[in-house]
Amino acid sequence: xxxxxxxxxxxxxxxxxxxxxxxxxxxxxxxxxxxxxxxxxxxxxxxxxxxxxxxxxxxxxxxxxxxxxxxxxxxxxxxxxxxxxxxxxxxxxxxxxxxxxxxxxxxxxxxxxxxxxxxxxxxxxxxxxxxxxxxxxxxxxxxxxxxxxxxxxxxxxxxxxxxxxxxxxxxxxxxxxxxxxxxxxxxxxxxxxxxxxxxxxxxxxxxxxxxxxxxxxxxxxxxxxxxxxxxxxxxxxxxxxxxxxxxxxxxxxxxxxxxxxxxxxxxxxxxxxxxxxxxxxxxxxxxxxxxxxxxxxxxxxxxxxxxxxxxxxxxxxxxxxxxxxxxxxxxxxxxxxxxxxxxxxxxxxxxxxxxxxxxxxxxxxxxxxxxx
Numbered sequence: 071x072x073x074x075x076x077x078x079x080x081x082x083x084x085x086x087x088x089x090x091x092x093x094x095x096x097x098x099x100x101x102x103x104x105x106x107x108x109x110x111x112x113x114x115x116x117x118x119x120x121x122x123x124x125x126x127x128x129x130x131x132x133x134x135x136x137x138x139x140x141x142x143x144x145x146x147x148x149x150x151x152x153x154x155x156x157x158x159x160x161x162x163x164x165x166x167x168x169x170x171x172x173x174x175x176x177x178x179x180x181x182x183x184x185x186x187x188x189x190x191x192x193x194x195x196x197x198x199x200x201x202x203x204x205x206x207x208x209x210x211x212x213x214x215x216x217x218x219x220x221x222x223x224x225x226x227x228x229x230x231x232x233x234x235x236x237x238x239x240x241x242x243x244x245x246x247x248x249x250x251x252x253x254x255x256x257x258x259x260x261x262x263x264x265x266x267x268x269x270x271x272x273x274x275x276x277x278x279x280x281x282x283x284x285x286x287x288x289x290x291x292x293x294x295x296x297x298x299x300x301x302x303x304x305x306x307x308x309x310x311x312x313x314x315x316x317x318x319x320x321x322x323x324x325x326x327x328x329x330x331x332x333x334x335x336x337x338x339x340x341x342x343x344x345x346x347x348x349x350x351x352x353x354x355x356x357x358x359x360x361x362x363x364x365x366x367x368x369x370x371x372x373x374x375x376x377x378x379x380x381x382x383x384x385x386x387x388x389x390x391x392x393x394x395x396x397x398x399x400x401x402x403x404x405x406x407x408x409x410x411x412x413x414x415x416x417x418x419x420x421x422x423x424x425x426x427x428x429x430x431x432x433x434x435x436x437x438x439x440x441x442x
Contacts, residue, residue, distance in 0.1 A: 076105035077441050080152075080161040082176060083112040084127050084169035086268065087335065091191060091236050092167040093119035094430035099437055109161070111148065125151070145172045152176060156183035163441055165433075167191055174205045181208035186440045190433050191215055192230065196222050203228060210440055213433045216376060217423045233432040234425030235338065240320070243343045249325035253315060255295050260403045262287060263326030263345070264298040264312070265319065265336045272332060273304030275352045279390060280330055283350075284312055286396035287403075294403060297322050328402035328410070330395060337373045337382065341420045346402040346413040347373075349384035350395055373420050381416030 079099065083092040093115035096108050100120060108121035117123045125148055149172065155161070156179050164180040166173040170193035177187045190213040195202045203226045206212060212230040214220055223230035243249070250257050264284060266276035277298075284296045288311060296312045299319035306314050315322050319339070323329070329340050329347040340347045349371040369375050371384045383398050385391075401409040 076107065077103055077162045078107045078109075078160060079163045079165060079437070080155070080180075081108055081110040081112065081116060081121055081165045081167070082152075082169070082173060083110070083116060083167040084172055086113065086115075086127075088167040088169055088191070089113040089115040089127060091430070092116055092165065093121075094236065094239065095165060095167075095190065095433045095437070096121055098430045098434035102434060102438060111152070148172070149175055149179065153179040153183075156180050156185055159183065159185075161185055163188065163437060165190060165437060170194075174208075177206070177208040186210040188213065188433070188437050188440055190233075192219050192223065200226070211436050213436055215429060216372070217425065218376070231432075231436060232425065233436075234427070234429040236429040237335070237338055237342060238424055238427040239429060240342075243320050243324040246324060249321040252321050253297060253313070253325055255297070255313075255325060259293045259295050260291070260328075261326045262294050262296045262399065262403065263322045263329040264296065265322070265329055265331040265340070266298065266304070267332045267334075267336065268301045268303070270301075270303040270305075273301070273306070276332055276350070277304065277306055279350065279352065279392065279395070281306075281308065281310075281312065282392040283330060283395040283399070285310065286392045287399055290396065290400060291403060297325065299323070327405055328399055330399055331382075333370045333384065333386075334372060337371045338376075338420070338424070341373050341417045342424075344414055344417055346410045346417070347382045348395055348398045348402070349374075349382050350390040351384075351386050352390060353387070373417065376420045376423050377416050379416070381413055381420065 081092050083089045089112045096119040110116045110121040110123045111125040112123050113127045164185050164187045166189045168191040180187045187209045188211050189209045192212055192214045206228045212223055212228050213233045214230050215235045217232055220230045220232040264280045266273050266280050287294055298312055298314050299322040300306055300314045300316045323339055323343045323345055326345055329345045331337050331340055331347045331349050333349050333351040371382055373381050401407045
């Protein structure tokens with residue numbers, strides 16, 4: 071460490087969600103080490119937490135195997151710069167958050183320079199092939215956020231610790247009535263929330279499908295109010311009767327009776343507000359062809375993986391059609407239907423398994439151990 075015992079820590083996050091999670095860890099570490107110096111690859115959240123952002127993450131994050139090829143040169147240039155800093159022993163600890171395509175290489179570079187690595191939010195190797203676990207040998211500690219990940223990695227020789235899910239630390243959702251007032255919705259009519267994701271390329275692929283599904287639902291159930299949790303990075307052409315809410319998606323989750331969700335963390339956000347959902351996802355066809363051959367789990371929705379069974383129906387690629395999705399969503403708009411009640415039983419189990427609040431503090435505790 072630097073004179074006075076203040077650690078020098080490098081933090082790396084390649085996309086908005088990782089930036090937010092990394093910032094929470096930096097904030098927790100600052101409480102323990104007020105004089106610590108943080109340098110980062112990241113974005114506005116890390117910057118606001120007091121890290122010096124040396125390289126910006128914007129425009130670097132992608133989804134899919136084919137899409138990632140376009141970003142390889144930029145990532146290799148970044149890795150070369152960071153590796154030089156590691157070799158110069160500028161840091162006492164490296165904290166990597168999610169973003170495995172790049173971070174597994176960064177972990178190897180830090181390990182080669184003799185710097186301990188704490189990896190927060192594990193690569194989904196349980197889904198994409200057990201053989202890749204060996205790439206985590208460079209990691210001193212792995213902080214995982216899904217309950218089944220700790221035994222998976224520990225059984226394969228990786229020192230993993232379940233720290234709970236960071237979504238548990240979000241502010242509480244408003245009541246249904248408050249959320250509907252804030253969104254300008256009729257409190258007496260059913261509400262469908264559309265959640266096509268925050269990445270621009272996700273919205274491009276999913277918005278037409280979600281829009282057409284909403285149209286099919288409105289044809290059957292014309293009193294339904296439809297709201298999309300939008301992002302400034304997305305385009306929502308031809309919304310018709312669909313309201314577009316930009317900003318924090320929490321009011322849309324809280325206001326809705328049912329949700330149409332992309333797979334991934336969005337399904338956990340829905341689970342935390344007890345929102346029954348249908349899961350749909352589409353990838354670039356070539357990326358999907360690769361993914362389906364590598365996939366080693368029976369579900370893609372995180373709520374289903376955590377519950378160990380299908381809590382919410384999920385439809386991928388060509389199986390995700392407006393007619394099929396509408397038929398699955400319609401029963402959920404009635405909060406007292408059998409389908410909605412059964413799903414809520416499963417969502418309660420998911421919430422229990424996500425662990426207590428305080429994930430960032432527990433990650434900071436692991437960091438303190440490594441700084442030793």
